[in-house]
Amino acid sequence: MQKPSLNKKVCLITSGHLSSDPRLCKEALTLSQKGFDVHIIFVQNLEYLAGADQAILSNNPTWTSDKLKYPKRNVNTLIFRKIPAAISKFLSILSFNQTIFRLSAVLIKNQNFYWQVSKAIKAKADLYIGHDLGALPVIVAASKKNGATSIFDAEDFHRYEVTDEEDSKEFKITRYIEDKYILKVNLLTAASPLIAAQYAKLYNTNVTSILNVFPQVTIKEKNETEKGLKLFWFSQSIGPGRGLENIILAINKLKDSVVSITILGDLAKPDQVYFNSFFSKNNIDTAQIHFEKPILSDKLIDFTSKFDIGLATEIGIPKNRDICLTNKIFTYIQAGIAVFASDTLAQQELMDSLQNVGVVYKKDDIDDISSKLTRYLLNRNILKEHQHNALKAGRETFNWEIESKKFLSVIEQALSLR
Structure with missing residues (x-):
């Protein structure tokens, strides 16, 4: 594998908190250690996770980021939390209409879609990586606008993530987003071999499985005599x-x-x-x-x-x-x-x-x-x-030092397509 080019910029996107996606954080750390510029776009809507987000950013001062921070519960919360959520719910109710369904599906899954697209385009990255279904349309829009490449990392088999009921609105919305956007990204990765196999079969494409392991730590062998x-x-x-x-x-x-x-x-x-x-x-x-x-x-x-x-x-x-x-x-x-x-x-x-x-x-x-x-x-x-x-x-076998090699290989492959 060739060494990564310095000053290449990678933008990683999640529709949730940074600290609630350790997989994204591992990838970001690996990229910055290899000389890439790392930019992260995320949303803060849970007060108890905000401190953990900031701790991660403080420990990685070379990363840049855009965060949409929901205010604490006061009058401003109505603007940042209640109104977008109400719009999303309203669109979901109206989504029986096929035209409204197509227009609203993305907003139902990611009510901050337009904000994230705007920030992703301004980031002017060479490569965009999406880490959940809400981020998938974002990386497609931003990479198209900037002439960049994109990777979608399927941490779950999303169309069956919430329900197995194929007649449900949830399933139809998820399937629509997957069918519309997955084949518009350059490469796919997945968090388990069986999830990778499902997406490979659905879209007749290669999917690389990268396991949810952590970096190695020093753990001593147990030597206990407790009975319980x-x-x-x-x-x-x-x-x-x-x-x-x-x-x-x-x-x-x-x-x-x-x-x-x-x-x-x-x-x-x-x-x-x-x-x-x-x-x-x-x-x-x-x-x-x-x-x-x-x-x-x-x-x-x-x-x-x-x-x-x-x-x-x-x-x-x-x-x-x-x-x-x-x-x-x-x-x-x-x-x-x-x-x-x-x-x-x-x-x-x-x-x-x-x-x-x-x-x-x-x-x-x-x-x-x-x-x-x-x-x-x-x-x-x-x-x-x-x-x-x-x-x-x-x-x-099961550590990030090994899995990160597969990850970096996918990164190089994606950048070579630009």
Whole structure:
């Protein structure tokens, strides 16, 4: 691979927060380390993430950025938050009309589309990279205007990201945007082999799979003699339908054992009410259930290494959740803890390829979950073996140092097309 040309400018775009897209941040850091000028366009609409965004920018002073910051809840919020959201909702209601549907689909997915396009064009980049469906039309418009090239990074299989109902408005809008814009970008990447295969089949094009792994960190081998199990799960937000309920029910069956679960992420008030109701309805002993607030991504692997087992609890619905590989499963591997993964297509395929880094469980079978946790409780040697193998796989195979080579190869290929 040729060395990247200095002073080439790459613009990375997300329709959300910078800190909520660690994949974008890894790519931006790799690009700046290789001598590229990096510009990032993002939106701040959640107050609790604004500080994390600023910490990332402060740690990378060579990056330039444009951010649309929603004001705190006051009279200005009506302009920045309520009116665009109301327009988006109104367009969604009217989208039964085909003409309005075509005109409004992009705004329904990205109410800040015009602002982002304006900033992207002014950035005058050589290459634009979009990191979510809302950013896809933005990179197409900006690259066309500036005679640049573009890459769309499919972090999910978007048309089945929210629902499997093909007659739903959500599915139709997403499919329309994908069909209209995906073939207008120069190259496609995806966050899992199965997502890549789906897009390759749909559009008869090559798609490069780049896994959601993190840079290597120094993690010591575990050498503990505790009898219980410390389970861990994380996400940006905590809510229902993420597979946690069956894990908690299974843990509750193991009443004579010390099994704790730590759940890290933002817990909104409605979700807190939901879980409290769930605990009460099912007579859950909450003494060993701990909720933690989100932490910065560069602290995550070290924090994760303190636990015994990482939970990859995808429920396989909608279809995207069956074929995605989230950064959870790779975080557990790199942190050197055993992986406890539900039997989705993607996770089963990954775990079969690795062998002995953890256990695959039947996602809808509480007895299967509790029996496999019991196996770990009764045999610490198996747990230690899985932890050792996970740490080895993280050091040798599943890390950003390896995946970034594929990423840089795609970057060079895209720039050569200009």
